[in-house]
Amino acid sequence: MSQLDILLILLRVAFGAFVPLCFIAVLVWLERRGAAFFQDRAGPNRCNVFGFRAGGIVQNLADAVKLIFKEDVIPGHSQHKFYFVLAPLIVFVCALVSFAVVPFADTLVIDGKGYVMQGIPMSLGILWFLAIAGFSVYGIILAGWSSHNKFGVLGGLRASAQVISYEIPMGLAIVSLLTVYGTINLNEIAHFQGQLLFGFIPMWGVVLQPLGALIFIVAAFAETNRTPFDLAEGESELVAGFHVEYSSMKFALFFMGEYVAMFVSSALIVTLFFGGYQIPWLSTETLLANANAVTIGLIIFIPLASAIFTAWMRKNNRSHYNRPKDPRVREANVYTVILWMMVALIEAVLIGYMLNTTGVADRVLVVLLQIVTFLVKTFMMCFVYVWVRWTLPRFRYDQLQKLGWKMLLPLALLNIFITSAVVVALS
Amino acid sequence: MSITTKVVERKGTSFLEKIFLFEIFKGMCVTFGHFWTNLLDNSKLYVRHYPEVNPEITPRWRGRHRLTTHEDGTIKCVACFMCQTNCPARCITIEAGERFDGKSEKVPVSFNIDLLECIYCGYCVEACPMDAIRMDTGIFSVTTYDRESVFAGIDDLLASKGAFDEEEYKKGSV
Numbered sequence: 001m002s003q004l005d006i007l008l009i010l011l012r013v014a015f016g017a018f019v020p021l022c023f024i025a026v027l028v029w030l031e032r033r034g035a036a037f038f039q040d041r042a043g044p045n046r047c048n049v050f051g052f053r054a055g056g057i058v059q060n061l062a063d064a065v066k067l068i069f070k071e072d073v074i075p076g077h078s079q080h081k082f083y084f085v086l087a088p089l090i091v092f093v094c095a096l097v098s099f100a101v102v103p104f105a106d107t108l109v110i111d112g113k114g115y116v117m118q119g120i121p122m123s124l125g126i127l128w129f130l131a132i133a134g135f136s137v138y139g140i141i142l143a144g145w146s147s148h149n150k151f152g153v154l155g156g157l158r159a160s161a162q163v164i165s166y167e168i169p170m171g172l173a174i175v176s177l178l179t180v181y182g183t184i185n186l187n188e189i190a191h192f193q194g195q196l197l198f199g200f201i202p203m204w205g206v207v208l209q210p211l212g213a214l215i216f217i218v219a220a221f222a223e224t225n226r227t228p229f230d231l232a233e234g235e236s237e238l239v240a241g242f243h244v245e246y247s248s249m250k251f252a253l254f255f256m257g258e259y260v261a262m263f264v265s266s267a268l269i270v271t272l273f274f275g276g277y278q279i280p281w282l283s284t285e286t287l288l289a290n291a292n293a294v295t296i297g298l299i300i301f302i303p304l305a306s307a308i309f310t311a312w313m314r315k316n317n318r319s320h321y322n323r324p325k326d327p328r329v330r331e332a333n334v335y336t337v338i339l340w341m342m343v344a345l346i347e348a349v350l351i352g353y354m355l356n357t358t359g360v361a362d363r364v365l366v367v368l369l370q371i372v373t374f375l376v377k378t379f380m381m382c383f384v385y386v387w388v389r390w391t392l393p394r395f396r397y398d399q400l401q402k403l404g405w406k407m408l409l410p411l412a413l414l415n416i417f418i419t420s421a422v423v424v425a426l427s
Numbered sequence: 428m429s430i431t432t433k434v435v436e437r438k439g440t441s442f443l444e445k446i447f448l449f450e451i452f453k454g455m456c457v458t459f460g461h462f463w464t465n466l467l468d469n470s471k472l473y474v475r476h477y478p479e480v481n482p483e484i485t486p487r488w489r490g491r492h493r494l495t496t497h498e499d500g501t502i503k504c505v506a507c508f509m510c511q512t513n514c515p516a517r518c519i520t521i522e523a524g525e526r527f528d529g530k531s532e533k534v535p536v537s538f539n540i541d542l543l544e545c546i547y548c549g550y551c552v553e554a555c556p557m558d559a560i561r562m563d564t565g566i567f568s569v570t571t572y573d574r575e576s577v578f579a580g581i582d583d584l585l586a587s588k589g590a591f592d593e594e595e596y597k598k599g600s601v
Contacts, residue, residue, distance in 0.1 A: 041472060320469075320470050392454070
């Protein structure tokens, strides 16, 4: 193994491990701010470090400090202390590990050697996700059972029944999807979606499989135990459901596990149905062939986007009441300076790259672009999660089962028949 | 006399409503509209920036109590015990003494209100024949660091001022 190999392995594993972790902070912030704006509130706007609130992200630091310093209670009546401690670990680790197979960029070719841009470069793809996602429900059941609490047990039972019901439509939706793609390798699936349908529509999964996409997204919501399927922790009837006895960092692990699961399933939805890392109409080959044009486009686009962002920030980041020497205006000034310094740096790098271009640099640029595309798409899918959470009320338990067994399951089966017929007819 | 009936239209029976999707989409459009307007311009949020921006309190609003005075600064209260008797929460404790300035026969020596017990019903204000106790200070937040300072004594009650002018208060109290 050369040094480059080792470096790339480290980079990929780091990406697979740290990006979901960083996204926890972003998603918690998104949830709070999103919830606030959906309900005409302001959201987190007080917490600050020397007056800098970073749009509310600093609130997460306060949360972390609170959760770390809280007392870690293990209930004395629990007979199974080992499982009690194990449960949050299972939930969190399963959520984190299932991201390992999601490709975040097209295969990077350096000196004729391909590097698959996944945390674990293997071709199991979607099967790995199904296996791990099915495993993470053990954590929830174990948590409910070992905390020896009736609310906990009820929450765990509900979670298991729900996941079992929704795993079937989800699996069937994937079956019809695999019939179309003809592969289980997520990188190949994402690559497939770089083609164009009839020459002008991006051949994304959602275009080829609209029904499958719908079923999969609904089932993914149920798998992550998010509203409208969050019966497992229904506050109004089960207090907190399966994590009712957990405190401190054990609770935080459940909490973070939920957000990691949300990120991972968003990433998977994006990979399966929304083109993965593909930029619409610009496949990897097109990007590589026109690297210079793309760079010029970026050099123009980045300052434009920053100018719009700055205008928006300066308009909104001020106090809406009388305040002498408004500290929020000063805060916005500092952010503006930092932002434009970063823009200047990126511009310098891009122009420097334009002047002495080489083959490898083109490829790295394309990979970076695709990573950004992938993260933006995933972020938007996460926003849909938040959006749905603050729009739809929770299902009743029988409605949930009815939807799973009587609607999604027949629809998924129908979808398989139609898809197979079309695939057979076309081949 | 015939009974007027109103036929309530049952929602959720048409096919479009039964498959949820269309209605969910409509609902999500509504919430996204709110999100988008607030994202573009956050100055029109309904929520008040509370500690800095206080709510507007009308004269009829029942806040912390105060004891009123005559124009020469002497206390109006005649220690008739009407408020104490009328108080459903039994938070008022009055101790009466003799009055020597000729305004009346009695005067409260001590007048204590336990603000933790008080339910802010305003019966004391209505019971008072002398208009001596009022709840027009506009103080709605009674929070302290220790238990002792929530017991309002006669000095506290006399010291706090009304938040509204006489005319407005009279208009509100009718």
